[in-house]
Amino acid sequence: MGRGANDQGTLIIGGGVIGMSIGWRLAQRGEPVTILEKGQAGQEASSAAAGMLSIANEVKFQEDLSLLLRLESMKLYPDFVGDLESSSGHDVDYRTDGAIAISLHADDTAELRNLYEYQLEKKLPVRWLSGNEARELEPVLAGFVVAGVMCPMDHQVDNRKLVEALKAAYLRAGGELHEHCEVEEVRLQTGSSPEVLAAGEVWRAKRLVLAAGSWSGLIPGLQSWLRPLVRPVKGQALALTMPSADFLTHMIKTPDVYMAPKSDGRLVVGATVEEMGFNRDVTAGAIYELLRGAWRAVPSVYELPLQETWCGFRPGSRDNAPILGKTDVEGFYVATGHFRNGIINTPVTAKFMSELILDDSTPELLQRLSPSRFVRGG
Ligand SMILES: Cc1cc2nc3c(=O)[nH]c(=O)nc-3n(C[C@H](O)[C@H](O)[C@H](O)COP(=O)(O)OP(=O)(O)OC[C@H]3O[C@@H](n4cnc5c(N)ncnc54)[C@H](O)[C@@H]3O)c2cc1C
Incomplete structure (x- = not known):
């Protein structure tokens, strides 16, 4: 495979x-594989993410397909991590402590209660918490936190x-990896x-998989009906250093x-959701809003050192679910559109x-x- 006629x-x-x-x-099963990466592997959305494996906290009304996929992926996660850590010799900081969704005033509480009822309807193992119960679990939460929902199924990785x-x-x-090797045309x-x-x-193979994240629809040469309908959804985030x-x-x-x-001591705070194309500016307003939001819930973040700020592009599809599978062209596959859930849906x-x-x-x-x-069309 690779360059030439094979x-x-x-x-x-x-x-x-x-x-x-x-x-x-694929490589584990003996398949010859080559990845062509325009920059450095993993440095785009995959590094910009927060690493949350959110089941309950990502539940949205009318997005049942996305929920089904995440549930399927979470069944695989523990074994996937075990296999990955032993195959690579790297730890991925898989944590199963769970997540707490909190409300800060009456309106938020009504909204949280509404979502909680939907989570129960979907048979997710969530638990309603009073403000005091939430603070018992996390003493740094603000005194005026009204209520919370404990989501034990929501895990995370780094x-x-x-x-x-x-x-x-x-x-x-x-596997073969070629970094700084941008695909300029698909034929x-x-x-x-x-x-x-x-x-x-020219690189030729029996099969071609398009997994170029937010850029998947932009590569020249693909006929319009084969181009996945994905767009970049910008997310700005930051990391604080915990004491x-x-x-x-x-x-x-x-x-x-x-x-x-x-x-490793980082507290990742995220994230904006912006339709700004591929604009890479990290803006004062976004960082201000993120810090203000974190401070309202956990006042002591005011004292924490600001370690890093960044942005990345979530590959968003029209229905927010990934675009996966074969196309009508023999040997051409697509795997993109993972939007807010690419880390959870990796396995x-x-x-x-x-x-x-x-x-x-x-x-x-x-x-x-x-x-x-x-x-x-077209
Ligand atoms: C701020 C933020 C927070 C997020 N938080 C979470 C989270 O908590 N949990 C979660 O599950 N998901 C989260 N996500 C979403 C997740 O990061 C993405 O869904 C996932 O990383 C998508 O992976 P990918 O491999 O498709 O895309 P990418 O990581 O963007 O990789 C695509 C790669 O293709 C390369 N490429 C593009 N064009 C070409 C070309 N022409 N030739 C060669 N290479 C090319 C790019 O350089 C890039 O490296 C978050 C995303 C953002 C931005």
């Missing part, structure tokens, strides 16, 4: 968590460690293997922000896509995520 194996465009996890699972682990496991399994022709042009060379590892144990979701404490995506590619397996849930559900 047409074996799988070529993957994009080395985020999605491309690397699919590549790792996504930057996840990125490093996936890269190491993929390389150890025999698909009936009856011949897919090809791409990257770094001035001790037990400053906060649970992830906290407030009406304005979330906070995710990591075992299920890697499983579905590797089994589709190697075994032609198409479980019902995967069929429902097919690229054909959005057909672009």
Whole structure:
């Protein structure tokens, strides 16, 4: 595979968590895999994320498909992490302490109660907390926190460690990774293997997987009906330094922000949701709002050192669910559109896509995520 005339194996465009996890699972099964990455692997959305594996806290009315997928992925997470840590030799800081969603006044409380009832309807193991019960679990919460919902199923990883682990496991399994190698054109022709042009060379393989996150719809050469309908949804976030590892144990979701404490002492506070195209500015207003939101819920964050600020681009699809599977062109696959849930949905995506590619397996849930559900005209 790779440069030249050979047409074996799988070529993957994009080395985020999605491309690397699919590549790792394929390489583990002996498939020759090459990933072409325009920058450094994992440095886009996959590093910008907060690493929350949110089941209950991501429940949205009318987004049942997304919930089903996350539940499926969480069943896989513990074994996925075990396999990844032993294959890579890297720890990914998988934490099962859970999350608490809190309300700060009467309006928030009515909204939280409404969501809580929906979570119960979906049979999620959530528990209503009074303000005092929430403060018993997390003493740094503000005295005026009115109520909370404990979400024990909501776990987390350190996504930057996840990125490093996936890269190491993929390389150890025999995968090839070319960084700073931007795919400039995709060439698909009936009856011949897919090809791409990257770094001035032609790369050919039996199969091609498009996993370029927010950029998946932009690569030249793809006919419009094959281009996934994804757009960049900008998220700004920041990290504070906690004074001790037990400053906060649970992830906290407030009406304005979330906070995710990591075992290395970082407290990740996020995130804005902005339709700004690929604008990479980190703005004073966004950082101000994030800090204000964190301070309202946990007043003592006022004293914490500000460690880092950043932004990233969530690949958003039209229905907020990923776009996964085969296309109408033989050998051309798509795995993108993971929006706010790419870290939680990494294990299920890697499983579905590797089994589709190697075994032609198409479980019902995967069929429902097919690229054909959005057909672009022209
Ligand atoms: C602020 C923020 C917070 C988030 N928090 C969470 C969270 O708590 N939990 C969660 O589950 N999800 C979260 N997400 C979402 C999650 O980060 C994404 O869904 C996930 O990282 C998408 O992974 P990906 O591999 O598709 O994309 P990316 O990580 O963006 O990777 C795509 C890769 O493709 C490469 N590429 C693009 N074009 C080309 C080309 N032409 N040639 C070669 N390579 C190319 C890019 O350089 C990039 O490395 C968050 C996202 C943001 C921005």
